[in-house]
Amino acid sequence: MKKYLKSIIAMATVSIMALSIVGCGNGGDNNSSASGEDSSVITLATNAEFPPYEYYEGQEIVGIDVDFINAIGEKLGKEIVIEDMAFDSIIPAIQSGKADIGMAGMTVTEDRLANVDFTETYVHTSQAIIVNTDSDAIKSSADLEGKTIGVQLGTTGDTYAGDVTDKVERYNKGFEAAMALSQGKIDAVVIDESVAKALAEGTENLAVLDEPFTEEDYAIAVKKGNQELVDELNKAINELKEDGTLQSIVDKYIAE
Numbered sequence: 671m672k673k674y675l676k677s678i679i680a681m682a683t684v685s686i687m688a689l690s691i692v693g694c695g696n697g698g699d700n701n702s703s704a705s706g707e708d709s710s711v712i713t714l715a716t717n718a719e720f721p722p723y724e725y726y727e728g729q730e731i732v733g734i735d736v737d738f739i740n741a742i743g744e745k746l747g748k749e750i751v752i753e754d755m756a757f758d759s760i761i762p763a764i765q766s767g768k769a770d771i772g773m774a775g776m777t778v779t780e781d782r783l784a785n786v787d788f789t790e791t792y793v794h795t796s797q798a799i800i801v802n803t804d805s806d807a808i809k810s811s812a813d814l815e816g817k818t819i820g821v822q823l824g825t826t827g828d829t830y831a832g833d834v835t836d837k838v839e840r841y842n843k844g845f846e847a848a849m850a851l852s853q854g855k856i857d858a859v860v861i862d863e864s865v866a867k868a869l870a871e872g873t874e875n876l877a878v879l880d881e882p883f884t885e886e887d888y889a890i891a892v893k894k895g896n897q898e899l900v901d902e903l904n905k906a907i908n909e910l911k912e913d914g915t916l917q918s919i920v921d922k923y924i925a926e
């Protein structure tokens with residue numbers, strides 16, 4: 671998983687927000703954005719700061735979500751165009767029609783269901799705590815109370831941390847939170863389990879606590895009321911679950 675870190679470092683250093691187009695054969699001028707006019711294209715909003723789900727490898731966005739949506743696109747005969755943006759811009763992009771769907775290791779929550787619809791879930795996971803091993807102040811979630819907790823802005827980790835402390839440090843990227851923790855600037859990071867492992871792995875003094883937290887499920891977000899697209903996506907999701915494609919994609923990125 672070291673390669674995740676390298677690509678994140680490269681990303682942080684260069685600090686670009688690139689528009690990445692995945693797939694080929696797109697000879698047309700449909701970078702005009704989402705949907706509507708061109709039904710052969712699905713525009714996907716994501717935040718490619720989230721290994722192993724979506725992250726940069728060089729100039730390219732890769733990860734579980736990318737492979738999975740491309741497999742879905744293949745089933746539907748649609749080209750997937752990826753737009754990278756801040757995590758908290760994804761739902762507004764779907765609402766405004768700038769993107770057709772959002773996929774970003776995104777947890778289904780009550781709050782989000784007020785603003786977007788979700789497909790069937792495709793990953794079951796939890797939030798995890800990353801600690802700095804130079805200190806043993808935090809051994810379980812109970813020790814988080816009142817501590818300074820780093821999170822990625824607008825995520826479920828952000829919400830969770832806010833429940834246990836007033837001192838939440840919000841970063842645009844999970845990687846920045848992990849670096850602050852490694853440098854002793856904050857006491858812990860709360861972030862999705864596989865991501866926590868990927869972030870901690872490349873850094874000597876970071877470790878992920880075993881204790882699992884809030885159970886969560888990821889799904890694809892779709893504009894409210896677009897039941898036709900939800901149905902289409904669900905059909906493909908279920909087929910790819912049943913034929914083992916989803917599991918093989920997960921296994922490709924997460925070695926247990």
Ligand code: ARG
Nearest residue numbers: 717720774775776777825826
């Ligand atoms: N699962 C969490 C949530 O939905 C975090 C997702 C962050 N994803 C990302 N690509 N940065 O809030």
